[in-house]
Amino acid sequence: MKDRPSGRKPLLVTVLVFPGVRLLDVAGPIEVFASANDFGGRYRVRMVSPDGADVVTSAGTGLHVDQVAAQMDDVSDVVIIPGGPEWPSLVKDDAVLDAVRALDSHSRLTASICTGAFLLAAAGLLDGRRATTHWRFADRLALRYPQVTVEADALFVRDGHIMTSAGVSSGIDLSLALVEEHLGADVARAVAKDMVVFMQRPGGQSQFSVRTHSPRPRQEMLRRVLDAVAEDPSAEHTLATMARRAGVSTRHMTRLFHDEMAMTPARYVEQVRMEAAQVMLEGSDDPMATVARRTGFGSPESLRRAFTRNLGITPGAYRTRFRTTDSTQVAGAARDGERA
Structure with a gap:
C-alpha cells in the first residue's frame, strides 16, 4: 500500500481537519497542490474530519468537510495531518487519533504539519522513527514520546512512508518536495515561483538572523x-x-x-x-x-x-x-x- 503512486492517475490528497486546526497548516499544502495542477499536475484534494462535520479553524475560518475519515475505503496518495494550538487535548482525543490511524492505513504517504507530529506520535505512528515539529515544541515532543528521534533543526524529515515538518509554513516546503517527487523538479520550481516562495528554504528552522x-x-x-x-x-x-x-x-x-x-x-x-x-x-x-x-x-x-x-x-x-x-x-x- 506504500508503493509509489502512478503518475497517470489523479493523485489523491486527503487532509484531516478538526475544530481549532491551524488554517495555514491546511491552506499552505492545498495551495501547493492546486498550483501544481496549473503546471501539468493532477492532484485531487479532499478534507475529512473525525465525525464528518464542518470545522472552524483557530483563526475563526470555517472549513467544509467532504467525508468522515474512518469511512474512507480508497487509498490516498498523500494524507496531511495538520496541527493546531489545542494539540495537548487532541492527543487525548480517541476520535481524532482513530481518524489518524484510519487515514494512515489507507495512505501511501502520511505527512504532518507543525504540531500535527504530536497526533502521529500519540497514534503510535512515529515509534522508532525520526521526526520534527515546530522548534518551540521539539523538546516537548522528545520528552513526551521518547521512542521518537526528534530532529529539531529540520524543515521536514522523511522516515519510511511518514513525513513530518516544522513550524506552520514549512508545510509548504514539505508539499513542494512531494510535488518534485511526483512531477519533477521543473514543476516544483514553477510552483515555487508562482507562489513566490523558495524551492526549499536552506538550512534548518533555527537559521534565523x-x-x-x-x-x-x-x-x-x-x-x-x-x-x-x-x-x-x-x-x-x-x-x-x-x-x-x-x-x-x-x-x-x-x-x-x-x-x-x-x-x-x-x-x-x-x-x-x-x-x-x-x-x-x-x-x-x-x-x-x-x-x-x-x-x-x-x-x-x-x-x-x-x-x-x-x-x-x-x-x-x-x-x-x-x-x-x-x-x-x-x-x-x-x-x-x-x-x-
Missing part, C-alpha cells in the same frame, strides 16, 4: 561591536580588534560576550559570517573564493570547514540544496565530496 535572534545586550559598547560585525562580516573582527573598538580589555570583552551573549566573540563572528555566506550562496553563482572573501572566511577551505562544522555539508552541497527540494541530492553531494 543571528543579529535579531541573539539576546539584546545591556551594554551599549557591546551593541556597537555586534553592529559592526553584522554591517561588514568581511572586516577584521579579532578579539583584540573588538576590544579596541569598545575601549575595553580583551578579558573584559570576553566576559561581556559570555555574560550577555552566552558565547565567545569568535563564535558570534563565525555565526554572522556563516549567515552572510548562506545568503550569497542562495542568491548568486559567485565562485567560492569570492564568497569566502566577501564574508570574511578568507579562503574556500576555511569556508568549507565552517560549513562542515556548523551544517554538516559543504558550501557546494548547500547551494545545491537551495536549487532543489530533494534532500537526497544534498546527501549525495556531501558523500561524493563535492568541491567547495
Whole structure:
C-alpha cells in the first residue's frame, strides 16, 4: 500500500481537519497542490474530519468537510495531518487519533504539519522513527514520546512512508518536495515561483538572523561591536580588534560576550559570517573564493570547514540544496565530496 503512486492517475490528497486546526497548516499544502495542477499536475484534494462535520479553524475560518475519515475505503496518495494550538487535548482525543490511524492505513504517504507530529506520535505512528515539529515544541515532543528521534533543526524529515515538518509554513516546503517527487523538479520550481516562495528554504528552522535572534545586550559598547560585525562580516573582527573598538580589555570583552551573549566573540563572528555566506550562496553563482572573501572566511577551505562544522555539508552541497527540494541530492553531494 506504500508503493509509489502512478503518475497517470489523479493523485489523491486527503487532509484531516478538526475544530481549532491551524488554517495555514491546511491552506499552505492545498495551495501547493492546486498550483501544481496549473503546471501539468493532477492532484485531487479532499478534507475529512473525525465525525464528518464542518470545522472552524483557530483563526475563526470555517472549513467544509467532504467525508468522515474512518469511512474512507480508497487509498490516498498523500494524507496531511495538520496541527493546531489545542494539540495537548487532541492527543487525548480517541476520535481524532482513530481518524489518524484510519487515514494512515489507507495512505501511501502520511505527512504532518507543525504540531500535527504530536497526533502521529500519540497514534503510535512515529515509534522508532525520526521526526520534527515546530522548534518551540521539539523538546516537548522528545520528552513526551521518547521512542521518537526528534530532529529539531529540520524543515521536514522523511522516515519510511511518514513525513513530518516544522513550524506552520514549512508545510509548504514539505508539499513542494512531494510535488518534485511526483512531477519533477521543473514543476516544483514553477510552483515555487508562482507562489513566490523558495524551492526549499536552506538550512534548518533555527537559521534565523543571528543579529535579531541573539539576546539584546545591556551594554551599549557591546551593541556597537555586534553592529559592526553584522554591517561588514568581511572586516577584521579579532578579539583584540573588538576590544579596541569598545575601549575595553580583551578579558573584559570576553566576559561581556559570555555574560550577555552566552558565547565567545569568535563564535558570534563565525555565526554572522556563516549567515552572510548562506545568503550569497542562495542568491548568486559567485565562485567560492569570492564568497569566502566577501564574508570574511578568507579562503574556500576555511569556508568549507565552517560549513562542515556548523551544517554538516559543504558550501557546494548547500547551494545545491537551495536549487532543489530533494534532500537526497544534498546527501549525495556531501558523500561524493563535492568541491567547495
